[in-house]
Amino acid sequence: MKRSLQDARVLLTGATGGLGTALAHALSRRGARLLLTGRNQDALSQLAAQLQGRTETHVLRADLTNPEDRNALIQSAADRFGALDVLINNAGLGARGLFENSDPEVLRKLMEVNFFAPAELIRTALPLLARGRQPIVVNIGSASGRRGFPVRAEYAASKFALAGLSEVLAAELSIHNIDVLLVSPGHIATEFFRHFVANTTQAGRTGQMHARGVPPDVAAEKIVRAIERGKRELIFPFKIWLTLLVNRLFPWILDYFAARHCRKHYTAESRLRQEPGSPQPISDSGGP
Numbered sequence: 077m078k079r080s081l082q083d084a085r086v087l088l089t090g091a092t093g094g095l096g097t098a099l100a101h102a103l104s105r106r107g108a109r110l111l112l113t114g115r116n117q118d119a120l121s122q123l124a125a126q127l128q129g130r131t132e133t134h135v136l137r138a139d140l141t142n143p144e145d146r147n148a149l150i151q152s153a154a155d156r157f158g159a160l161d162v163l164i165n166n167a168g169l170g171a172r173g174l175f176e177n178s179d180p181e182v183l184r185k186l187m188e189v190n191f192f193a194p195a196e197l198i199r200t201a202l203p204l205l206a207r208g209r210q211p212i213v214v215n216i217g218s219a220s221g222r223r224g225f226p227v228r229a230e231y232a233a234s235k236f237a238l239a240g241l242s243e244v245l246a247a248e249l250s251i252h253n254i255d256v257l258l259v260s261p262g263h264i265a266t267e268f269f270r271h272f273v274a275n276t277t278q279a280g281r282t283g284q285m286h287a288r289g290v291p292p293d294v295a296a297e298k299i300v301r302a303i304e305r306g307k308r309e310l311i312f313p314f315k316i317w318l319t320l321l322v323n324r325l326f327p328w329i330l331d332y333f334a335a336r337h338c339r340k341h342y343t344a345e346s347r348l349r350q351e352p353g354s355p356q357p358i359s360d361s362g363g364p
């Protein structure tokens with residue numbers, strides 16, 4: 077189904093971040109009417125100033141983990157637009173480190189921001205979306221929400237939850253002709269890793285991996301095109317699409333390499349291994 081974004085009424089979360097800002101620009105070029113949100117008021121005002129004159133733009137500061145802020149956001153969309161055509165759940169947080177070394181708060185925080193907040197925002201927005209024109213919910217997930225990669229347990233759990241919700245809602249919301257698009261990207265070249273709620277691992281080069289990621293404006297353009305084309309899921313870049321295909325067909329290959337990678341790079345970081353009487357080192361020769 078083709079969808080025009082000209083005059084589409086859009087609520088975009090995480091507009092103050094790398095991908096969100098790029099999405100705001102891409103949507104404004106299509107002539108969409110925007111309600112943008114984030115926690116950083118200065119960044120929101122700056123973005124609004126950049127978009128002024130190009131398209132109708134409103135901003136509202138909100139912490140999406142706060143139910144009152146979420147309600148205020150939907151009320152603002154109702155007051156300004158009367159209905160919603162596009163809801164983009166883009167706000168998100170990451171964390172990195174061995175699960176055994178991590179704090180329970182990290183899991184709670186990531187589930188709050190990456191899963192409970194978008195889930196409840198969708199629920200609150202449904203009456204407005206049901207009145208929209210070719211309405212669509214866009215959930216920005218992650219490749220980590222389709223395959224768990226080491227030292228991202230909390231992040232993967234939160235994005236898997238979002239992927240599961242998206243799959244169910246794609247069917248349920250068809251009752252109201254509301255589409256659902258799940259976006260599962262690999263690395264995007266944003267400051268995402270600088271905002272990690274925790275990073276307890278010394279191994280790996282997170283910053284370099286993100287720097288080599290897809291430029292945010294390229295990612296945003298792919299997402300906007302997927303919205304226009306009415307796609308159900310978008311996976312990019314191609315090497316991530318291929319990795320997820322291999323994972324679907326032969327998951328044991330990724331299981332083997334992930335476990336080998338962990339034994340090689342993260343054994344020394346294991347707090348459990350540093351305790352007296354800890355288990356003996358595991359040989360790296362174990363096959364799949």
Ligand SMILES: NC(=O)c1ccc[n+]([C@@H]2O[C@H](COP(=O)([O-])OP(=O)(O)OC[C@H]3O[C@@H](n4cnc5c(N)ncnc54)[C@H](OP(=O)(O)O)[C@@H]3O)[C@@H](O)[C@H]2O)c1
Pocket residue numbers: 089090091092093094095096113114115116117119138139140141165166167168169189216217218219260261262263264265266267268269271286289
């Ligand atoms: N970068 C990547 O490699 C990558 C890869 C796959 C998927 N993703 C996903 O893409 C999305 C955008 O990430 P990004 O790369 O643009 O990261 P980013 O630059 O760190 O942006 C994150 C955004 O989320 C907002 N946010 C965080 N906590 C919030 C809260 N409690 N309430 C409201 N807003 C909150 C931030 O707003 P404030 O700064 O104003 O608080 C910011 O606008 C995320 O869902 C992320 O998981 C990113």
